[in-house]
Amino acid sequence: MTQVMTHEERTALRDSVRRLLADRCAETDVRRVMASDTGHDDALWRELAGLGVAGMLVSEDNGGSGLGPVELELVMEEFGAALSSAPMISTAMAAMLLDGARAQALAAGELIVAVAPLGVHDWTGQSDVRVAGGRAEGVARFVPDGQIADLVLLAGDDGVYAVARDAFSATSLPVFDRTRRLADLHIDGPVERICDGSRVAGALAVGLLALAGDQAGGARRVLEFTVDYARERRQFGRAIGSFQAIKHMAADLLLEAESATSAARNAAEQLAGDAADRDGALALAAFACADAYVRCAKDGVQMHGGIAFTWEHPAHLYLRRARSGAQLFGDSRHWRERFIQALEAQS
Numbered sequence: 001m002t003q004v005m006t007h008e009e010r011t012a013l014r015d016s017v018r019r020l021l022a023d024r025c026a027e028t029d030v031r032r033v034m035a036s037d038t039g040h041d042d043a044l045w046r047e048l049a050g051l052g053v054a055g056m057l058v059s060e061d062n063g064g065s066g067l068g069p070v071e072l073e074l075v076m077e078e079f080g081a082a083l084s085s086a087p088m089i090s091t092a093m094a095a096m097l098l099d100g101a102r103a104q105a106l107a108a109g110e111l112i113v114a115v116a117p118l119g120v121h122d123w124t125g126q127s128d129v130r131v132a133g134g135r136a137e138g139v140a141r142f143v144p145d146g147q148i149a150d151l152v153l154l155a156g157d158d159g160v161y162a163v164a165r166d167a168f169s170a171t172s173l174p175v176f177d178r179t180r181r182l183a184d185l186h187i188d189g190p191v192e193r194i195c196d197g198s199r200v201a202g203a204l205a206v207g208l209l210a211l212a213g214d215q216a217g218g219a220r221r222v223l224e225f226t227v228d229y230a231r232e233r234r235q236f237g238r239a240i241g242s243f244q245a246i247k248h249m250a251a252d253l254l255l256e257a258e259s260a261t262s263a264a265r266n267a268a269e270q271l272a273g274d275a276a277d278r279d280g281a282l283a284l285a286a287f288a289c290a291d292a293y294v295r296c297a298k299d300g301v302q303m304h305g306g307i308a309f310t311w312e313h314p315a316h317l318y319l320r321r322a323r324s325g326a327q328l329f330g331d332s333r334h335w336r337e338r339f340i341q342a343l344e345a346q347s
Contacts, residue, residue: 003060003065003066003067003068004068005067005070005071010070010071010074013051013052013071013074013075014074014075014077014078016051017048017051017053017075017078017079018078018081020044020047020048020051021078021079021081021082021084022082024041024043024044024047025041025044025082025083025084027083027314029041029044030082030083030084030085030179030314030317033085033179034085034178034179035178037172038147038148038172038181039085039147039148039178039179039181040085040086040087040112040145040147040148040181041085041086044084044086045086045087045109045112046109048086048109049107049108049109049110050109052064052065052067052107053075053088054088054091054106054107054108054109055095055106055107055108056071056072056075056092056095057072057092057095057096057206058095058098058103058104058106058107059103062098062099062100062103062104062107063103063104063107063108064095064103064104064106064107065107068272069206069209069267069268069269069271069272070265070268070269070272072092072206072209072210072213072268073209073210073212073213073216073264073265073267073268074213074268075088075213076088076089076209076210076211076212076213076214076217077213077214077216077217077220077261077264078217079213079214079217080213080214080215080216080217080218080219080221080321081217081218081220081221082217082221083179083218083314083317083318083321084179085179085180085181087112087114087144087145087148088210088214089144089207089210089211089214089328090112090113090114090115090144090145090149091106091112091113092206092207092209092210093115093203093204093206093207093210094106094113094114094115094153094203095107095206096199096202096203096206097115097153097155097160097194097195097199097200097203098113098153098194099194099195102151102162111150111151112145112148112149112150112151113149113150113151113152113153114143114144114145114146114149114151114152114153114183114185115143115144115152115153115155115203115207116129116140116143116146116152116153116154116155116185117140117154117155117156118131118154118155118156118161119156119157127139127140127141127154128140128141129154129187131154131156131161131191134190134191135188135189135190135191136154136161136163136167136187136188136189136190136191137187137188138187139184139185139186139187140152140154140184140185140187141184141185142173142182142184143182143183143184143185144180144181144182144328145181145183146170146181146182146183146184146185147170147171147172147181147182147183148181149165149170149185150165151163151164151165152168152185152187153194154187154191155197155200155203156197156200157197157200158196158197159193159194159195159196159197160193160194160195160196160197160199160200161191161192161193161194162191162192162193162194163187163189163191164189164190166189167187167188167189167190167191168185168186168187168188168189169185169186170183170184170185170186171183171184171185171186175324176320176323176324177320177321177323177324177325178320179317179320179321180321180324180325180328204329205271205278205282206271207329208267208282208285208286208329209264209267209268209271209282209285211286211289211325211328211329212260212263212264212267212282212285212286212289213264213268214325215260215264215289215290215292215293215322215325216257216260216261216263216264216265216289216292216293218293218296218297218318218321218322218325219253219256219257219260219261219289219292219293219296219297219322220257220260220261221318222253222257222293222296222297222300222315222318223250223253223254223256223257223296223300225300225314225315226250226253226296226299226300226303226304226315227250227253229303229304230246230250230303246303249299249302249303250303252295252299253295253296253299253300256292256295256296257292257296259288259292260288260289260292260293263281263284263285263288263289263292264285264289266281266284266285267281267282267284267285270282276346277342277346279338279342279345280339280342280343280346283335283336283338283339283342284335284339286329286330286332286335286338287332287333287335287336287339290322290325290326290331290332290335291326291332293321293322293325293326294319294322294323294326296322297315297318297319297321297322297323298319298322300315300318300319301315301316301319
């Protein structure tokens with residue numbers, strides 16, 4: 001059963017996460033973690049778990065917080081704003097698939113779980129893994145957080161299979177966005193069927209929602225520091241924010257950021273209420289948030305001028321994050337088509 005939080009409790013949770021990330025995930029920390037071999041800050045992840053973040057979607061019976069999609073989306077906005085590399089999307093998906101001791105370890109931040117598709121599903125990862133006779137063999141490609149996973153879940157229509165760490169090896173891949181790592185997983189060993197395939201759709205739904213929240217938070221953060229720069233940067237004796245062209249671009253950024261936030265939060269509400277149009281709301285958030293983040297990050301770089309192209313400035317880091325997220329679970333064209341299909345199904 002999902003715990004129902006008041007508005008004040010949700011605000012307190014979001015503010016707690018925001019303070020921790022401001023303290024432990026500043027730009028210098030982001031760059032330090034990006035430069036590491038794993039792209040993961042285990043100490044920060046343990047602290048986030050201590051706030052209940054890792055176990056947000058894990059039931060209270062399994063040691064989690066028992067929260068729901070609305071709280072997940074709010075927290076993910078903070079992750080996106082801070083460019084956090086914490087494995088929250090993978091963890092949220094895994095929470096929908098695990099029970100018992102593994103769910104408890106997940107909630108405590110003691111178990112990092114990667115989720116890979118088994119067969120054809122709506123995420124970018126590609127799977128050439130065969131499961132038969134209690135064993136799995138093959139390669140799961142482009143798996144988020146695979147390089148740090150203690151456990152891999154192969155999610156397919158006929159069931160979800162758990163692969164222990166000694167049954168796979170991970171090869172980290174070169175990535176455009178080093179705040180979001182991907183790996184190829186070479187699997188050869190025993191597997192355990194932990195649930196049927198009916199849970200896979202729910203896991204994908206929370207993955208989509210978590211990504212949308214991350215994108216909305218990133219778009220908002222780009223808007224904030226770009227507007228601050230336009231107020232401070234002076235040319236011809238005036239702040240560049242006083243020029244009409246910059247004003248128009250800033251207004252467009254505001255519209256994009258607000259639209260992304262609205263789409264992500266609406267999808268969270270629809271998912272929490274198991275509304276009839278939840279699929280349409282999720283599809284809308286999937287393409288609207290992706291497109292808005294890319295637009296904000298791209299125009300934000302342009303509004304900063306040449307300085308934004310330098311390695312020392314964070315603007316291009318947000319652009320990389322926006323570009324990578326726009327492909328993580330399928331591109332915008334795919335989700336526009338799914339949105340249209342959802343509308344047609346309701347008519």
